Amino acid sequence: MIELKGFNLGKVEKRVDWTDELFSLRVSGVPLAFKAGQFTKLALLDERGHPISRAYSVVNAPSEQFDWLEFLIVANPQGQLTPKLQQLRSGDRIFVGATAHGDLVHDTIPKQANDLWLLSTGTGIGPFLSLLDDINLLPHSDNIVLVHGVRYDRDHVYKYLIEQLQQRYEGRLKYVPIVSREHIEGKLQGRLPELITSGELSNKADVPFSQQNSFVMMCGNPEMIKDTSQVLQGLGLEKYRTRTGGNIIYERYW
Ligand SMILES: Cc1cc2nc3c(=O)[nH]c(=O)nc-3n(C[C@H](O)[C@H](O)[C@H](O)COP(=O)(O)OP(=O)(O)OC[C@H]3O[C@@H](n4cnc5c(N)ncnc54)[C@H](O)[C@@H]3O)c2cc1C
Ligand SMILES: NC(=O)c1ccc[n+]([C@@H]2O[C@H](COP(=O)([O-])OP(=O)(O)OC[C@H]3O[C@@H](n4cnc5c(N)ncnc54)[C@H](OP(=O)(O)O)[C@@H]3O)[C@@H](O)[C@H]2O)c1
CATH class of the missing domain: 2.40.30.10 (Translation factors)
Structure with missing residues (x-):
C-alpha cells in the first residue's frame, strides 16, 4: 500500500x-x-x-x-x-x-459535576466506553449514568464490558439501555428527549437533572443531540463553553 x-x-x-x-x-x-x-x-x-x-x-x-x-x-x-x-x-x-481529537474527555468534566450523564445513540456509545475504561482517570462524580438509545435490542453492544465497568465503579455507574423500535421487558422504550421530558429516564436512573449538579455529555445522532439539548435547556441546563462553563457538551456523528 x-x-x-x-x-x-x-x-x-x-x-x-x-x-x-x-x-x-x-x-x-x-x-x-x-x-x-x-x-x-x-x-x-x-x-x-x-x-x-x-x-x-x-x-x-x-x-x-x-x-x-x-x-x-x-x-x-x-x-x-x-x-x-x-x-x-x-x-x-x-x-x-496519526492524531486524535475531541472534547468528550476527562479534563472537560467539571470538578463539581456530582451527576455525570453520558447520553448516546447507536455507535455514539464508543467514546463513553473509552472514557469509563481509563483506569488512570476515573470520573469522580458520585453518580455516572450511561444511557444507550438504539433501534433494536440486538444493538445493545459491549454488555460484558459494561458489566465489568459497573463492578469497577462499585455502584457509582448506572447503565440505562433504551430501545426505540420494539418492546423489551425491563428496558425503557422510546427516544431520549421524550423520556427526559416524561421523567422516565431520571426515574429509571434515580438521578434528577439539575443545573447545579448535572454535567451531560452526548454523542451520536445529530437530531437526538439537537432535540435533547432543547429539552435539557428547558430544564435550566446550559451549553458548555470553555470560558464560562455550563452543563452540556456533545459530539455529532454526522
Ligand atoms: C467526530 C466523529 C466521530 C465518529 N465516530 C464514529 C464511530 O465511532 N462509529 C461510526 O460508525 N461512525 C462514526 N462517525 C461517522 C463516520 O465518520 C462516517 O460518517 C460514517 O461511518 C459513514 O461513513 P460512510 O462513508 O459509510 O457514509 P457516507 O457516504 O459518508 O454517508 C454518511 C451518512 O451516513 C449516516 N451516518 C453516518 N454515521 C453514522 C452513524 N455513526 N450512525 C448512524 N448513521 C450514520 C448519516 O445519514 C450520514 O449522512 C463519526 C463521525 C464524527 C464526525
Ligand atoms: N440499526 C439497524 O437496524 C439498521 C438497519 C438498516 C440500516 N441501518 C443503517 O444504519 C444507520 C444508523 O442506524 P443506527 O440505528 O445505528 O442509528 P440511528 O438511526 O441514529 O438510531 C439510533 C437511535 O437514535 C434514535 N433517534 C433518532 N433520531 C432521534 C432524535 N431526533 N431524538 C432522539 N433519538 C433519536 C433512534 O430512534 P428511532 O428508532 O425512533 O429512529 C434510535 O433509537 C442508518 O442510517 C442506516 O443507514 C441500520
Whole structure:
C-alpha cells in the first residue's frame, strides 16, 4: 500500500460482527497518542486508488499494555467507506490517523459535576466506553449514568464490558439501555428527549437533572443531540463553553 500523509498503516487484528450492520474493528501496529473519549480517522483506498477517510471514536482507553485500537462502526449500505470497512478481515491493512481529537474527555468534566450523564445513540456509545475504561482517570462524580438509545435490542453492544465497568465503579455507574423500535421487558422504550421530558429516564436512573449538579455529555445522532439539548435547556441546563462553563457538551456523528 502507498503512504498517506497524516496516517499510519495498521493491521486489522479482528472484526467482531454484532449484527448484520454493526461491527467492531480491532487494529494494531499504529502509534496513536489519544485521550480516552477521542476520535481519529480511518481510511482505505477506493478502486481508483484515492483515499476515503472518515472519523471514528476509539472504544478502548489508552493503555501501556496494549497497542491496539478498537472502533465500533455501523455500516451504511449506501455509504462510501463503511461497506468497505465491514469487509475487512484479520491481516488486512488499514490507514489510521496519526492524531486524535475531541472534547468528550476527562479534563472537560467539571470538578463539581456530582451527576455525570453520558447520553448516546447507536455507535455514539464508543467514546463513553473509552472514557469509563481509563483506569488512570476515573470520573469522580458520585453518580455516572450511561444511557444507550438504539433501534433494536440486538444493538445493545459491549454488555460484558459494561458489566465489568459497573463492578469497577462499585455502584457509582448506572447503565440505562433504551430501545426505540420494539418492546423489551425491563428496558425503557422510546427516544431520549421524550423520556427526559416524561421523567422516565431520571426515574429509571434515580438521578434528577439539575443545573447545579448535572454535567451531560452526548454523542451520536445529530437530531437526538439537537432535540435533547432543547429539552435539557428547558430544564435550566446550559451549553458548555470553555470560558464560562455550563452543563452540556456533545459530539455529532454526522
Ligand atoms: C467526530 C466523529 C466521530 C465518529 N465516530 C464514529 C464511530 O465511532 N462509529 C461510526 O460508525 N461512525 C462514526 N462517525 C461517522 C463516520 O465518520 C462516517 O460518517 C460514517 O461511518 C459513514 O461513513 P460512510 O462513508 O459509510 O457514509 P457516507 O457516504 O459518508 O454517508 C454518511 C451518512 O451516513 C449516516 N451516518 C453516518 N454515521 C453514522 C452513524 N455513526 N450512525 C448512524 N448513521 C450514520 C448519516 O445519514 C450520514 O449522512 C463519526 C463521525 C464524527 C464526525
Ligand atoms: N440499526 C439497524 O437496524 C439498521 C438497519 C438498516 C440500516 N441501518 C443503517 O444504519 C444507520 C444508523 O442506524 P443506527 O440505528 O445505528 O442509528 P440511528 O438511526 O441514529 O438510531 C439510533 C437511535 O437514535 C434514535 N433517534 C433518532 N433520531 C432521534 C432524535 N431526533 N431524538 C432522539 N433519538 C433519536 C433512534 O430512534 P428511532 O428508532 O425512533 O429512529 C434510535 O433509537 C442508518 O442510517 C442506516 O443507514 C441500520
